[in-house]
Amino acid sequence: MDWKDIPSLAALRAFDAVARSGSLSGAARALNVTHAAVSQHLRQLEAEFGEPLARREGQGMVLTEAGHDLAAALGEGFTRIAEGVTRLRARQVARPVVVALTPSFAESWLMPRIGGFWTAHPDVEVRLVPGIGMSDLRRDGIDMAIRFGAGSWPGLRAEPLTPNRFAVVAAPGYTKARSLADLGKLRGHDWFFSRAAMEQRLWGRAVGVDFDTVGAREMGSNGMVMSAVRAGLGLSIQDMALVRPDLASGQLVSLYEGDAEGLGYYLVTRPDPLAPGARLFRRWLRRVAAGD
Amino acid sequence: MDWKDIPSLAALRAFDAVARSGSLSGAARALNVTHAAVSQHLRQLEAEFGEPLARREGQGMVLTEAGHDLAAALGEGFTRIAEGVTRLRARQVARPVVVALTPSFAESWLMPRIGGFWTAHPDVEVRLVPGIGMSDLRRDGIDMAIRFGAGSWPGLRAEPLTPNRFAVVAAPGYTKARSLADLGKLRGHDWFFSRAAMEQRLWGRAVGVDFDTVGAREMGSNGMVMSAVRAGLGLSIQDMALVRPDLASGQLVSLYEGDAEGLGYYLVTRPDPLAPGARLFRRWLRRVAAGD
């Protein structure tokens, strides 16, 4: 196709609108511009073709024969284009948002809050993919990931989501340690971790607990970890949001809460633009995380 | 059709070109722009749709699935539009140029020169319609008219073509008048006119000859008029171009040459844009008339 001798697409679209509505004013309304703009486009086209395409007929415009021929082609062409665009858009909004996240974050932060998003956007399906590995987002069809770390994932875009909100908790009767300083130094503590909860170990290391020397027990789920800790069997690093009720009721006590600079949950996305549904979800995430 | 949520047509066209050529550079060449322009359009589209449409693959771009779908629709749409435009253009160039003109101008000015246009544009057919009346140009399918007058035709566009180039001529032996002053005052001159040559009478009146009082003989063709004048039977107003050979050879003498301010041949067109062939002819007319 040679675009050199095809007039401005804007002018052709204007003429198409004139042909559809039968008047300059109507076309102007359809295109959301003034009638003057449409009139100028029409005159430009006529100059380009060297032939009148429409003539005034009372109030309104009627097409010449040449105008009719052109309008027929333009109508089909633009309709096809609009159809393609519309279908692509429709497909996107229907596509579910796929979010990869750590099991801990899903359990302790997202699940208690996600109802708000469902009620706000009942038409947007959210599919949560719990997991630890940062696999290829594009290959796995994942729109965004929520990961724990220092905020640096090469080739990806990361924005901090929640501050660092872990605590070392134990049952009130657990008396082997009373401060953070004790935790790292002393052997003999019994640490419990859920198998999937890598972020707690990261945080622990960052604040000074060396699990290579201290040792830790790994359980299948965080529920089992909690039971063990409530029973006074040892220590655990838990998300504040998850243990707040226990702390309030006195079932657990917090031995340490604190920052490990930069460490926290991040929203990780590809540099590519997000799908509309994913954009909605991200906006909701930011708002809820900020208001926390 | 609602154009509000259809992205810029230029961007869509750029993406169409990318889809066709399989590369940004190729698309840029096809559209006669730089690769940067195409790249920006593509990114704009992807942001608009919130979905990647193409990804880099070595040297070149391959479309995503969404990109394929969109490209299919755009390809059809733009092809249809280009087809309509091309057909309209093709129809025009084939159309002959219809020129209405006075018989005198045709005979004495245009016919000796028109060969130049034929050789320059062998593909453009020129149809000459001799006649005097200024009928409705559009109704009669006339592209342009060459008329004699003062340059004012209401509702039409007129541009001066040739200066006023008439002369009062007579045979050398015709001695009844020697100056313009004589011509108007004296009765008894024998004036000859071709029936179709209204412009000579207009010019004559404008320079001071009152044919109502002087009287004139009307002949069927200008050839007959010339014969009569050459035979010394009387006076005639003739186009300079036509009688120059006679004047040079001494067969005729010029009694007066002069301006009748504003009076002359004009190229008269509708305000509408001209068909391409007609534009070519007009350009040629102007050049030849100016170089005269």
Added chain:
DNA sequence: TTTCAGATGTAAGTTGTGCTAACAAATGGC
């Protein structure tokens, strides 16, 4: 008839899209 609403016609001035220029970086053939 006059009047009015709504249409087109056109000039002049403004604005934002779309482009270029210029550089960086990656790829593939030599």
Added chain:
DNA sequence: GCCATTTGTTAGCACAACTTACATCTGAAA
């Protein structure tokens, strides 16, 4: 290794497209 060719990205400019403003025309209602 080099070199040609591609894509990526930014800053800045030009002009197409638009608005504003006013004039003119049409058709219907008063």
